Amino acid sequence: MTLRIASFGVRGFVGTSLTPKVAMDFAGAFAAHLSGGRVLLGRDTRGSSRMLHSAVSSSLMAAGCEVLNFGICPTPMLQFSVRPYGAAGAISISGGHNAMGWNALTFIGADGAFLDPMGGEAVLDHYHAGSFLPADWAHMGALREERGFAEPYFTALEKRLDVAAIRAAKLTVLMDPVGGAGCPFLEEFARRLGFRLVPINAQLSAYLAREAEPRPRSAMQMAGIIRQLGGDAGFLFSSDLTRLSLVTEAGEPASEEFTFAVLANHVLGQRAGTVVTNSCTTRMIDDIARQRGVPLVKTRVGQAYIVSKLLDEQGVLGGEGSGSAVVPDFSRAFDGFLMVGLVLEAMAQHGKKLSELLGALPRYHIVKRQVRCDSRHGYRALDLAQEQMLAHRDGGQADLTDGLRMDWPDGWVHARASQTEQLVRVISEAKTRATAEHRADELVRLIEQEV
Secondary structure, three states: OOOEEEOOEEEEEEOOOEOHHHHHHHHHHHHHHHOOOEEEEEEOOOHHHHHHHHHHHHHHHHOOOEEEEEEEOOHHHHHHHOOOOOOOEEEEEOOOOOOOOEEEEEEEOOOOOEOOHHHHHHHHHHHHHOOOOOOOHHHOOEEEEOOOOHHHHHHHHHHHOOHHHHHHHOOEEEEEOOOOOOHHHHHHHHHHHOOEEEEOOOOOOOOOOOOOOOOHHHOHHHHHHOOOOOOOEEEEEOOOOOOEEEEEOOOOEOOOHHHHHHHHHHHHHHOOOOEEEEOOOOOHHHHHHHHHOOOEEEEOOOHHHHHHHHHHHOOOEEEEOOOEEEOOOOOOOOOHHHHHHHHHHHHHHHOOOHHHHHHOOOOOEEEEEEEEOOHHHHHHHHHHHHHHHHHOOOOOEEEOOOOEEEEEOOEEEEEEEOOOOOEEEEEEEEOOHHHHHHHHHHHHHHHHOOO
């Protein structure tokens, strides 16, 4: 398994590409980029995360950093805490939506956002040059346990949401954190917002209880029991609490594409402003932005790119079709708890069921495909497929912001090499499923013949 390096961190398969030495070297490079200082450190529950945590904390202390150990902590909660704690940055150790065996170090800057490309390049320069910050014996850093970090986070969350309306709605909510970093915080979240909690897969576990990526096929357990339990809404998280998918009160698991669309429809109803998304998110977002009369800006895939552009544009909301959203007046993070709170707020304020919120959205058919290949072959295949698509575009408009996207009046198709896995992702959306499948299959065929 190849190590996957992005501006905001490094991801790999534990024991092969992601080893203790790799983790220590990248942590040392991050410390050098920060010139030492206070660093927050959190992790998820995966068995490998504890080992990587030890390697990272040792490397940070060797560089003279003051390390505040948050222990098991969702990535967005860690991001939120950077500024209140006056930290120079933070590192989150979590495999997120990836399967067991994978893990990652995510680098967070002093503003609570993932490192931007310029910061990431600086970390890589330190890593490749081996230019770390070796402190002498008298100036070693220290590791301090920090336990009170959830309090200021939840207090700020309460202020951001209409908690009175949510409490008055007396909702029953099912939540599945896949045995990950969100587990210890579910009860406090429910208490603060005043709903009845039904936890599923909420025991801390080194082994994920289901597929880590929240989407319909991950939701079958919840979908099968929500009606019997009298649930008003169901929510599935990734192991780091950055992604979210929905299950209605009727037991319908919604595509992860609907998460950002529901949130956009609600947030833009409260406050108009620029929305930022990526090049392969559902056209529902385009329609909602048009209906609300607000600008829509598209960028490359990834939280770092979304947040950076959102801040540049002084926007009100950003997100992706993977089930992620960021509201910059709260934090710089894709935040699962905030997303749940906003969905419950929308239900409570408008007196609507979750199925009704989903039913009010524009409807398209979306198809997602994958072509397994390494990066070298993937980029070459994309280039060749792109040449053919551009030569036979059939009236489609091309967008090369991130990979290849072709738009027609009735839909679009997009292909890009994944930054986290050894594959090319193909997504197609159209007004009819047949059209979406045909375009996806045709683009997959073009890529596969070149791999």
